[in-house]
Amino acid sequence: xxxxxxxxxxxxxxxxxxxxxxxxxxxxxxxxxxxxxxxxxxxxxxxxxxxxxxxxxxxxxxxxxxxxxxxxxxxxxxxxxxxxxxxxxxxxxxxxxxxxxxxxxxxxxxxxxxxxxxxxxxxxxxxxxxxxxxxxxxxxxxxxxxxxxxxxxxxxxxxxxxxxxxxxxxxxxxxxxxxxxxxxxxxxxxxxxxxxxxxxxxxxxxxxxxxxxxxxxxxxxxxxxxxxxxxxxxxxxxxxxxxxxxxxx
Amino acid sequence: xxxxxxxxxxxxxxxxxxxxxxxxxxxxxxxxxxxxxxxxxxxxxxxxxxxxxxxxxxxxxxxxxxxxxxxxxxxxxxxxxxxxxxxxxxxxxxxxxxxxxxxxxxxxxxxxxxxxxxxxxxxxxxxxxxxxxxxxxxxxxxxxxxxxxxxxxxxxxxxxxxxxxxxxxxxxxxxxxxxxxxxxxxxxxxxxxxxxxxxxxxxxxxxxxxxxxxxxxxxxxxxxxxxxxxxxxxxxxxxxxxxxxxxxx
DNA sequence: CGGCCACTTGAGCGTACTCAAAACGCGTGG
DNA sequence: CCACGCGTTTTGAGTACGCTCAAGTGGCCG
Numbered sequence: 043x044x045x046x047x048x049x050x051x052x053x054x055x056x057x058x059x060x061x062x063x064x065x066x067x068x069x070x071x072x073x074x075x076x077x078x079x080x081x082x083x084x085x086x087x088x089x090x091x092x093x094x095x096x097x098x099x100x101x102x103x104x105x106x107x108x109x110x111x112x113x114x115x116x117x118x119x120x121x122x123x124x125x126x127x128x129x130x131x132x133x134x135x136x137x138x139x140x141x142x143x144x145x146x147x148x149x150x151x152x153x154x155x156x157x158x159x160x161x162x163x164x165x166x167x168x169x170x171x172x173x174x175x176x177x178x179x180x181x182x183x184x185x186x187x188x189x190x191x192x193x194x195x196x197x198x199x200x201x202x203x204x205x206x207x208x209x210x211x212x213x214x215x216x217x218x219x220x221x222x223x224x225x226x227x228x229x230x231x232x233x234x235x236x237x238x239x240x241x242x243x244x245x246x247x248x249x250x251x252x253x254x255x256x257x258x259x260x261x262x263x264x265x266x267x268x269x270x271x272x273x274x275x276x277x278x279x280x281x282x283x284x285x286x287x288x289x290x291x
Numbered sequence: 292x293x294x295x296x297x298x299x300x301x302x303x304x305x306x307x308x309x310x311x312x313x314x315x316x317x318x319x320x321x322x323x324x325x326x327x328x329x330x331x332x333x334x335x336x337x338x339x340x341x342x343x344x345x346x347x348x349x350x351x352x353x354x355x356x357x358x359x360x361x362x363x364x365x366x367x368x369x370x371x372x373x374x375x376x377x378x379x380x381x382x383x384x385x386x387x388x389x390x391x392x393x394x395x396x397x398x399x400x401x402x403x404x405x406x407x408x409x410x411x412x413x414x415x416x417x418x419x420x421x422x423x424x425x426x427x428x429x430x431x432x433x434x435x436x437x438x439x440x441x442x443x444x445x446x447x448x449x450x451x452x453x454x455x456x457x458x459x460x461x462x463x464x465x466x467x468x469x470x471x472x473x474x475x476x477x478x479x480x481x482x483x484x485x486x487x488x489x490x491x492x493x494x495x496x497x498x499x500x501x502x503x504x505x506x507x508x509x510x511x512x513x514x515x516x517x518x519x520x521x522x523x524x525x526x527x528x529x530x531x532x533x534x535x536x537x538x539x540x
Numbered sequence: 541c542g543g544c545c546a547c548t549t550g551a552g553c554g555t556a557c558t559c560a561a562a563a564c565g566c567g568t569g570g
Numbered sequence: 571c572c573a574c575g576c577g578t579t580t581t582g583a584g585t586a587c588g589c590t591c592a593a594g595t596g597g598c599c600g
Contacts, residue, residue: 125452129537133452147448150441155448178437179430188427191440192399198444199396199404202451203374203382206498210556240578249455254556256580272565272579288378459588489546503588505548521547521597541600548595557586564579570572 095168103144103158103166110148112168116140119164120238122247123156134247135198137161137239139224146191161238205249208287213248214258215286218268222277232280237273344417352393352407352415359397361417365389368413369487371496372405383496384447386410386488388473395440410487454498457536462497463507464535467517471526481529486522 094117097103103114106126121138135156138144144166147155178184204216226232237244241252248255259275262268267283269276277283343366346352352363355375370387384405387393393415396404427433453465475481486493490501497504508524511517516532518525526532 125448127452127456131456133456135448135452147441147444149437150445151438155441155445175430175434178433181424181428184427184433185424188398188436188440189400191437191444192396192404195396195440195443195447196399196404198447198451199374199384202447202454203376203384205451205454206495207376207380207382241580242578246455251557252579253558253581256578257556260580490548491546500589501547502549502590505546506588509548543600544598546595546597548593550593551591553588553590555587555589558584560582560584562580562582564577566577567575569574 094165097160097164097166099160099162101160101164103160103164104148104154106154106157108154110145110152110154110171112145112170113148113174114144114158115167115169116142116144117165117167120161121158121164122161122239122243123158125156132246134243136201137247139238140228143190146187146194149191161243210248210250210254210258211261212287213250214244214255214262215283217244217248218275218277219280219283219287222280232277234274234276237275343414346409346413346415348409348411348413350409350413352409352413353397353403355403355406357403357406359394359401359403359420361394361419362397362423363393363407364416364418365391365393366414366416369410370407370413371410371488371492372407374405381495383492385450386496388487389477392439395436395443398440410492459497459499459503459507460510461536462499463493463504463511464532466493466497467524467526468529468532468536471529481526483523483525486524 097119103121104110104112106124116138118140121144122134123136123138123144124132125135126132138158144158145154178187204213208216221235221237222232225235239247241255244250245252245255250258259268259270262283263270265282267277267279267286269278346368352370353359353361355373365387367389370393371383372385372387372393373381374384375381387407393407394403427436453462457465470484470486471481474484488496490504493499494501494504499507508517508519511532512519514531516526516528516535518527
């Protein structure tokens with residue numbers, strides 16, 4: 043279990059993160075800015091409100107409906123973004139970790155469309171909106187933000203498509219594989235990781251109840267596809283998990 | 292029934308649409324560009340491949356995975372955008388009509404993330420990508436595109452949230468109210484309209500089977516909330532429909 | 541007229557939800 | 571240090587909503 047935790051260390055203890063002097067040296071610079079746009083890094087850093095804003099677990103980065111002040115690049119930790127439905131209940135529309143940018147949807151009407159809550163102690167790079175907009179007058183940076191936003195659209199589109207079309211087993215399998223891929227992308231193990239959210243939060247994200255999420259994880263474990271112990275997960279048979287995604291009538 | 296059809300006339304017969312010389316005179320100019328950005332219109336038109344590209348019902352505007360060549364403003368008619376899931380089945384992620392812009396998600400990696408199919412005879416304004424990008428060097432226009440994309444993100448986010456959390460009745464009620472609002476926004480009746488998609492397509496969009504969609508419409512009719520006759524719908528009690536959205540346990 | 545497709549309606553089934561109880565982890569305070 | 575309380579997780583039993591399969595209708599077009 044000790045080496046499972048190790049995978050998440052940077053998130054649990056942001057102090058251990060390398061403290062970049064510029065995005066070029068930032069551990070997640072390549073993820074925030076996946077295109078090869080070398081001069082973005084130097085341009086972006088001076089704009090940040092400060093190079094590291096910290097949040098404790100449970101704190102909110104912004105609230106739904108708030109006037110937008112900043113755009114945020116996550117440097118360490120985990121966030122969830124939530125939407126309030128017309129009947130008052132809240133639903134999770136995304137989980138985010140280092141190298142991802144939050145608050146882009148707020149550019150629509152100047153208000154945040156979701157709220158963002160820290161699921162662990164977090165560190166973000168806050169960029170004030172006016173400076174951000176000024177930066178975007180440079181066509182290269184402007185293009186880059188469009189890329190980020192377009193990816194966000196594609197990501198949510200496929201999530202919405204899947205929610206409606208997949209069964210509980212397919213959804214949970216896909217969720218695990220998605221987390222696994224994101225860990226791998228960041229240089230951690232794709233086989234072992236610690237879930238940073240509760241069963242209830244997974245359920246809210248996938249459109250399932252927390253009991254169904256738990257039951258499905260137990261089912262996968264009983265079939266030998268994974269090992270679960272609370273929030274610790276180990277994928278034992280990734281290709282079998284992938285085959286769960288295929289519709290079996 | 293004759294006056295019901297009247298509401299949709301521009302879509303069924305694009306020839307009857309006013310043919311704008313510039314977006315400023317285009318019936319949907321204000322919808323494509325909801326912000327007060329007067330100079331956008333003059334700037335945009337010269338970029339269009341031609342002022343009106345026409346498609347017949349069933350034709351595709353672009354295919355998933357195709358190299359992106361254009362961005363499209365819908366001038367008349369109806370489109371659906373579809374996504375292909377990993378198991379090969381296709382799911383509808385959006386319906387689009389005049390005043391909406393298609394193909395923005397393609398800016399992510401240069402390929403379209405969905406395909407767009409005409410549900411009726413359609414007319415679009417195609418803007419070649421290179422000219423589009425050039426236009427965006429002007430900060431005003433660039434900001435405008437960010438607004439469009441941010442709205443798209445917020446729209447899909449709320450769709451994904453709702454799909455997971457709502458029951459069939461809630462989903463169908465919301466769907467009808469959404470169509471109604473979009474008609475009203477375009478100056479048509481919010482009480483009577485013609486659905487431009489099949490039950491199967493509605494089901495694909497909402498994550499339901501077509502039988503459930505039909506049954507739910509029949510249920511609403513039996514309760515006196517709406518009148519349905521094939522694709523003709525009349526909302527008889529909008530506030531009662533709205534109260535369907537509230538979670539009743 | 542026949543064939544095809546979209547839609548409606550019914551009957552039965554199964555997945556995921558609801559309600560409930562018990563175990564566990566974790567932080568707090570005695 | 572242990573006791574306590576709270577929230578999370580697991581597991582069970584029963585239910586219900588939406589899916590599946592199927593039959594029948596109506597509209598449209600060759």
